[in-house]
Amino acid sequence: MGRGRRWFPFFVKKRGEHRTISARLALWLECGIFALILAAGLIGLGFLVSRIIRLYSPPQEGFLPVWAKVLKKEVQEHYSGEGPLYEPRILAEYHLGDKQFQAWITPKHAPLGTALLSERKAADRVLRKFQIGEYRLVYVNPAEPLKAELLGEIPWWTALIAFIPISLIVLGGSGLILALLHGRNDRGPFLRSWLPQKRRSPPMEDGTAGHLWPTIPRPLSPQESPGVRLAIRLPARPVGLAGTLISLLACMLWNALSLTLAAWSGMSWWLWRADWSFFAFSLSLVLIGFFFAILLLRHILRQWAVGITIMEISDQPLRPGERYQLYLAQFGSVRVNRLSISLVCEERAVFREGTETRIEVRQVQKLPLFRREAFLIRSGVPFEAFFDLELPPRVMHSFVSAHNQIAWALMLEEVIPGMPIVRRYFPVIVFPPFSGRVLT
């Protein structure tokens, strides 16, 4: 997400580069809207779940569950001022103690528990779910044994209704998290207070102050990130931890809800011969969640389960025409088809399209440094290699401005059987040559 991007651009109406309302207010409003969406989703889901629980709960305290045999079914007509109403009923036979009873029972046929239907076809549809001679679980009042109630069923479209609050929860929750992270990236005033302050540039190795290089990022010093084999250990570029975390939460939420739904529908189908199509539909939701979980697992495996990579360098910043030594240690327990290290240069441009801020990245230079094929990395025994890097004399230095960046990095590419190519980046800083002039 580029700097300055807003989900609701009307809060920060742009006129070119100018904004009419403060970014702080926009962020608060954005967070407020997502919080409202999240709250609406939670309230909606809570209402739906409470209705379903009520449908499956015993009608009153003290009612006993007993198995009843369906003897007969019929639709009873009622007449009112607005026309006829239809009540589907079944005649059930059950035993309470050593006595046998028969009673007419009206099944609940919707989460809202309506008893009378305005259409005859709807009443017939309710009764089609009951077969003469089959057994159903009913709740009977021991004090009045002829007063019995049948548990309701969840119609298949309840799952569709459930999608509305679930979607609101996912949208509101993820939007809230992204808005807060976005605010963190923007370093908005209200978040800035608890965020670590940016490093101040200490004097460079040639005695000049860091602010004399305003367009070149400051490199890590050996004191800040000391290496074990060589002077400096290079940190890896983050691999979208926030995105992975949000995906993981969404995946867990989806699977928890779909599994719960499948369990309910499966139980109702098995115990009370409820609508099998609803069970099949909920199973399809479980399968989607399972597929989503596999994709996410592959992503996590690709990023983290391969094993950590350690990259160290003899000196930094890099200068064109100079030679440096590199150390690589790759941990894990895996067979590697190919492992290669290259020095790459990327251009990153941030630009606006309408009210959106976009970023485009392009790799413009690649210098192969090291390559090894077909070998095995054993657990606890890292693959280690020392190799040299000689920076060509005529290359551009690292550059950063508000919307444009030229970034150099050591890129590790690992080809492992059965997995997508693993790529890891270790940013390095390239300075202009010492003398100011370059060889031609």
Next chain:
Amino acid sequence: MTIVTRGFDSGVVLRLDREHGVYFPGDTLSGQFYLEGISRTELGGAELSVLWFTEGKGTSDLGIHAVWRFQPEECPLDWRWPQRFSTIIPRAPWSYEGFLIKIRWVVRLRILLRGKSDLICQVPFKVGNLPPLTLA
């Protein structure tokens, strides 16, 4: 390297001393400018700046390395005669010809005229001698 910008009845001449226009960090960039056909009464001021800017896919960024402002009241010179300027080229950024990003250096002269639109002329120059990138 000389650039001449002319209006209907006036003109600006901006010239760098180094003809090929290639400089390296630490070099002295120097040049001169003068005005033709502009009377003192219509001259509102002038601003000379040495700056870099980006071109390409991204939103353009700009960095000013040096700037001189001239007010006729404070600087009662005859601008029909060459006015000299000089500065030391900084170490970064270098001129760059990439795919998404291009970094350009220019000397820009802006003449403010009373009752007329400004006259702007600029002379490009290069910092460093990096070759343009080619597709691998």
